[in-house]
Amino acid sequence: MPRFSLFYLQGPHKVGVQIKLDSERSNYLCRVLRLNVGDEINIFDGTGALFAAAIRNANPRGTEVEITAAEPPCDNRAYSLTLAIGLIKGSAMDRALQQATELGAKRIQLVQTDRSNVPLKSDRMSTKMTHWARVISASCEQCGQLYLPELIEPQPLAGILENVDNGIVFSPAGEPFPNQLAPLDRTLFIGPEGGWSDQELALFQQHQTSSYQLGKSILRAETMPAVALGLIQQAQGWL
Numbered sequence: 001m002p003r004f005s006l007f008y009l010q011g012p013h014k015v016g017v018q019i020k021l022d023s024e025r026s027n028y029l030c031r032v033l034r035l036n037v038g039d040e041i042n043i044f045d046g047t048g049a050l051f052a053a054a055i056r057n058a059n060p061r062g063t064e065v066e067i068t069a070a071e072p073p074c075d076n077r078a079y080s081l082t083l084a085i086g087l088i089k090g091s092a093m094d095r096a097l098q099q100a101t102e103l104g105a106k107r108i109q110l111v112q113t114d115r116s117n118v119p120l121k122s123d124r125m126s127t128k129m130t131h132w133a134r135v136i137s138a139s140c141e142q143c144g145q146l147y148l149p150e151l152i153e154p155q156p157l158a159g160i161l162e163n164v165d166n167g168i169v170f171s172p173a174g175e176p177f178p179n180q181l182a183p184l185d186r187t188l189f190i191g192p193e194g195g196w197s198d199q200e201l202a203l204f205q206q207h208q209t210s211s212y213q214l215g216k217s218i219l220r221a222e223t224m225p226a227v228a229l230g231l232i233q234q235a236q237g238w239l
Helices: 023-032 091-102 122-143 157-161 198-206 224-236
Strands: 006-008 018-020 040-044 050-057 064-071 081-086 105-112 150-156 167-176 186-190 210-213
Touching (some): 081 091, 091 105, 091 224, 105 157, 122 150, 157 198, 167 224, 186 224
Parallel strands (some): 006 040, 081 105
Antiparallel strands (some): 040 050, 050 064
């Protein structure tokens, strides 16, 4: 089933069921893609399943589609990668999440770090979580990723480290990154713009987190997830 016009719609979905799309998605289909009755799109539910859907009513305010075929999930990934990333401000966080999704992160754990400068007021954080979830689903649509990464609300670093095996952190004092790594489930830790504090670096040492360096390069917090996940994927053989 070719992945032309791939859209995320929360499931479950069944063949023969009709779905009414929201106005934003309907407008995009009708006025941007110029699709009409009888045209097909592909839908994914974030769990690996792929569905074909035919447009039955082309309305920019409320298009209706019918599920016509389904391919079940087929998760043959030998390992999973978790990105644990410190909160960073504005569109930089969006770009970090987009790139992490494209490079195969299975879950994204947000970290409240000592140097994070993003407020954690409950109402504002709820809005941000909704926005970031949409950024992730849009990135899946763009790159054809059928598995929607799990987005986990911010937690302190100490608590996350208590439940992590095979952690990786990048630090100027770390070892050179290896050419090969065993294909294991791993958690990659990326700090905020100001980097990790001395207390946080001590926590990594306490939990025996593997520490690597990128030579003399110091990258932006929004760039590091793509570089680090790419390195890990290459060293582990890609998914």
